[in-house]
Amino acid sequence: MSPTDPVSPGPPVTIRRARREDIPAIVALLAADPLGAEREKPGDPAYPAAFAELEKDPNQILVVAERAGEVVGTLQFTVIPGLSRRGLRRAQLEAVRVRDDVRGNGVGAELLRWAIAEARRRGCGLVQLTTDVTRTDAHRFYRRFGFQPSHIGMKLALEP
Numbered sequence: 001m002s003p004t005d006p007v008s009p010g011p012p013v014t015i016r017r018a019r020r021e022d023i024p025a026i027v028a029l030l031a032a033d034p035l036g037a038e039r040e041k042p043g044d045p046a047y048p049a050a051f052a053e054l055e056k057d058p059n060q061i062l063v064v065a066e067r068a069g070e071v072v073g074t075l076q077f078t079v080i081p082g083l084s085r086r087g088l089r090r091a092q093l094e095a096v097r098v099r100d101d102v103r104g105n106g107v108g109a110e111l112l113r114w115a116i117a118e119a120r121r122r123g124c125g126l127v128q129l130t131t132d133v134t135r136t137d138a139h140r141f142y143r144r145f146g147f148q149p150s151h152i153g154m155k156l157a158l159e160p
Contacts, residue, residue: 010067010105011067011068012067013065013066013067013072013073013106013107013110014065014066014067015063015064015065015066015110015111015114016063016064016066017061017062017063018051018062018063018064018074020048020051022064022071023047023048023051024042024043025064025070025071026062026064026071026074027040027042027043027044027047028042029071029073029074029097029098029099030074030095030097032097032099032100035132035134035135036097054076059078059079059080059081060076060077060078061076061077061078061118062074062075062076062077063075063076063077063111063114065098065107065110065111067102067107071099072098072099072102072107073096073097073098073099073102073107073108073110073111074095074096074097074111075093075094075095075096075097075111075115076093076094076095077091077092077093077115077118077119078091078092078093078094079091079092079119079122079124080092085125085126088124088125088126089122089123089124089125089126090124090125090126090127090128091115091118091119091122091124091126091127091128092128092129093112093115093127093128093129094129094130096108096111096112096129096131096138098111108141109145112142112145115127116145127147129142129147130153
C-alpha cells in the first residue's frame, strides 16, 4: 500500500481527537503487543492524568481512528518548534498503533495521511517518528510513505 492507495472496502475510517472515554481503548492498543505488554497497565490511574495534560497542550493532539463506532487505531501528534534549520517546525508522531484484526485494511494509512496533512496545516517542514528496532513490519510500512531511517535514536530511562 502506498500513501495514495484507497482504503479497503468496508466502513469508512474517521480520524478524530481522542476523548476521555477513549482512554481504555487507547491503552488496550498500546498494550496489545509484546513491547507494550511490558510497559502498559490497563486501568492504571495515571492514564487520565496524562490525558488531561495532553488536552491542555496546544502542540499535542492525541487522535483515534474509528471504524463502525470502534476505536481501531491511535497516534500522538506533537508540534515541536525549534531554532535549527532556520526555525523549522517539526511534527513528531508517537505511539502509532492499529488493532491487530484490522491491520492491512487502510487504518494505518489513514492515520498517517491525517498526520502528514495536519503537519502541513500547522506549518511543519518535517514529519518524524520513532519506532522500536524490533518493529520490522512498521519500518516497511513507514518507508512506503517516504519515511527514511536517517538517525540513530537514543534513550535514557529516568527512574521516578
